[in-house]
Amino acid sequence: MNRVLGDVAVVQGLASGMVSDLIKQVTTAIVMVFILIKMDWIALLGLMFFFPCVFLPVRYFSKMIRRQGHRAQGGQDMLLQRLKEVLSNMRVVKAFAREDYESTRFRGLSHGLYSLGMKVVRIQGLSSPVMETVGGLLLACLALYGTIRIKSGAMTGGEFLAFLLVIYALYDPIRSLTKMYADLQMSTVALERVFRLLDSKPTLVGPANPTPMPEHPKLLQLENIKFSYGKDEVLKGLDLTVRKGETVALVGGSGGGKTTLVNLVPRFFDPNEGRITIDGIDIREFDPRELRKRIGIVTQETLLFMDTIHDNIAYGLTASRAQVEAAARKAYAHDFIMAMPKGYNSPMAETGSTLSGGQRQRIAIARALLQDPPILILDEATSSLDTESERLVQQALENLMRNRTSIVIAHRLSTIQFADEIIVLQNGELVERGTHFGLLEDNKVYKKLYDLQSFV
Numbered sequence: 001m002n003r004v005l006g007d008v009a010v011v012q013g014l015a016s017g018m019v020s021d022l023i024k025q026v027t028t029a030i031v032m033v034f035i036l037i038k039m040d041w042i043a044l045l046g047l048m049f050f051f052p053c054v055f056l057p058v059r060y061f062s063k064m065i066r067r068q069g070h071r072a073q074g075g076q077d078m079l080l081q082r083l084k085e086v087l088s089n090m091r092v093v094k095a096f097a098r099e100d101y102e103s104t105r106f107r108g109l110s111h112g113l114y115s116l117g118m119k120v121v122r123i124q125g126l127s128s129p130v131m132e133t134v135g136g137l138l139l140a141c142l143a144l145y146g147t148i149r150i151k152s153g154a155m156t157g158g159e160f161l162a163f164l165l166v167i168y169a170l171y172d173p174i175r176s177l178t179k180m181y182a183d184l185q186m187s188t189v190a191l192e193r194v195f196r197l198l199d200s201k202p203t204l205v206g207p208a209n210p211t212p213m214p215e216h217p218k219l220l221q222l223e224n225i226k227f228s229y230g231k232d233e234v235l236k237g238l239d240l241t242v243r244k245g246e247t248v249a250l251v252g253g254s255g256g257g258k259t260t261l262v263n264l265v266p267r268f269f270d271p272n273e274g275r276i277t278i279d280g281i282d283i284r285e286f287d288p289r290e291l292r293k294r295i296g297i298v299t300q301e302t303l304l305f306m307d308t309i310h311d312n313i314a315y316g317l318t319a320s321r322a323q324v325e326a327a328a329r330k331a332y333a334h335d336f337i338m339a340m341p342k343g344y345n346s347p348m349a350e351t352g353s354t355l356s357g358g359q360r361q362r363i364a365i366a367r368a369l370l371q372d373p374p375i376l377i378l379d380e381a382t383s384s385l386d387t388e389s390e391r392l393v394q395q396a397l398e399n400l401m402r403n404r405t406s407i408v409i410a411h412r413l414s415t416i417q418f419a420d421e422i423i424v425l426q427n428g429e430l431v432e433r434g435t436h437f438g439l440l441e442d443n444k445v446y447k448k449l450y451d452l453q454s455f456v
């Protein structure tokens with residue numbers, strides 16, 4: 001955010017203010033140099049000597065400014081990050097009574113930023129006396145030069161005065177150009193940061209000639225999938241087949257790799273080995289956006305936007321009220337939406353925090369229903385809900401799963417008994433597969449998990 005807002009503003013200030021000034025100063029400087037050549041080119045050569053005296057310290061100072069500038073911007077990033085975190089986690093801060101802790105931390109960060117800012121100002125402040133000294137020296141030399149020339153009769157007093165005025169007129173643009181150079185260094189910091197963002201390459205690159213997606217995919221297959229985030233293998237060679245209209249459930253302990261596995265289907269990551277196919281075609285051959293459009297995802301945390309309920313369900317589609325309402329009805333969300341004062345037009349900003357987890361979840365399900373994706377992924381969609389709202393959400397989910405190819409991750413095994421196949425994952429390995437009743441009969445891992453939950 002700081003790069004998009006802060007750094008861009010710095011660059012904007014540079015672009016709007018400096019360009020016109022630059023043209024003016026450069027033109028003046030060129031004209032003055034020409035006049036000087038006409039008047040006294042030997043003196044001009046002498047002046048050339050002063051140029052490095054002006055330029056070198058300026059370059060030195062601006063390098064330092066630039067280094068500090070990078071640090072200061074980095075510090076600002078951190079401060080903003082902290083601020084955003086604290087504000088959005090306000091409840092945690094309050095619940096743990098950590099206001100003082102957070103203020104101290106914030107003060108520390110902003111003090112660090114202040115020190116960095118002071119350093120920059122100090123360097124800038126130092127550069128001014130240096131320039132003045134150089135200017136004073138120049139004037140003294142000129143006075144000496146003039147005295148000699150006038151005494152020897154090579155120049156009249158009037159000529160010398162004209163000469164002085166031209167030099168003065170030249171000094172001014174040089175001074176402001178060097179100052180501009182220093183300012184430019186400061187903005188370069190911002191510019192570099194903006195460009196680093198603009199130049200960053202997307203990690204997911206689609207194929208040059210994507211294969212068109214099948215309109216109604218019939219078969220989703222994962223073949224010998226191996227995957228690791230770092231060096232530890234999270235998935236150790238998994239196979240999975242889901243046919244159209246079928247539901248495959250993934251169960252198993254936390255950290256077993258269930259979420260990782262389903263994240264491979266919309267290509268949030270690509271497997272290190274093995275492949276995922278839809279109707280026999282590797283998903284890497286499809287346009288990633290087309291692929292994702294055909295996959296609906298409902299997760300544990302439901303992310304809603306600061307729009308109206310209608311816009312949250314339609315999310316970017318131009319859907320009519322009737323379509324949104326139909327989706328909301330199937331998601332068992334219609335009734336509680338209608339109970340709100342403004343119904344579907346209620347803004348989330350007002351109601352967002354008053355909605356219960358189950359209600360938010362049903363809005364998310366309505367969103368997925370409206371998208372009407374042939375492939376559906378449910379990642380612990382009911383885990384954070386109480387039993388009462390879980391029942392409603394479960395019914396909504398059953399509506400959603402009808403006639404779709406679904407992969408369901410469930411924490412509560414009671415919710416996946418109907419699945420066509422249940423796969424038990426442990427530490428990235430498939431330990432059992434079968435139907436609910438088959439697995440219960442086998443009396444192994446699944447049975448143990450099931451028994452543990454029946455007692456609760």
Ligand SMILES: Nc1ncnc2c1ncn2[C@@H]1O[C@H](COP(=O)(O)OP(=O)(O)O)[C@@H](O)[C@H]1O
Nearest residue numbers: 229230234252253254255256257258259260261
């Ligand atoms: N983005 C990530 N970067 C690194 N490791 C991760 C990441 N996401 C998950 N993991 C690790 O991968 C393993 C499997 O996690 P996950 O797929 O979320 O399991 P599950 O959904 O079955 O609880 C865990 O050990 C977890 O720490």
Ligand SMILES: [Mg+2]
Nearest residue numbers: 258259260379
């Ligand atoms: Mg998970």
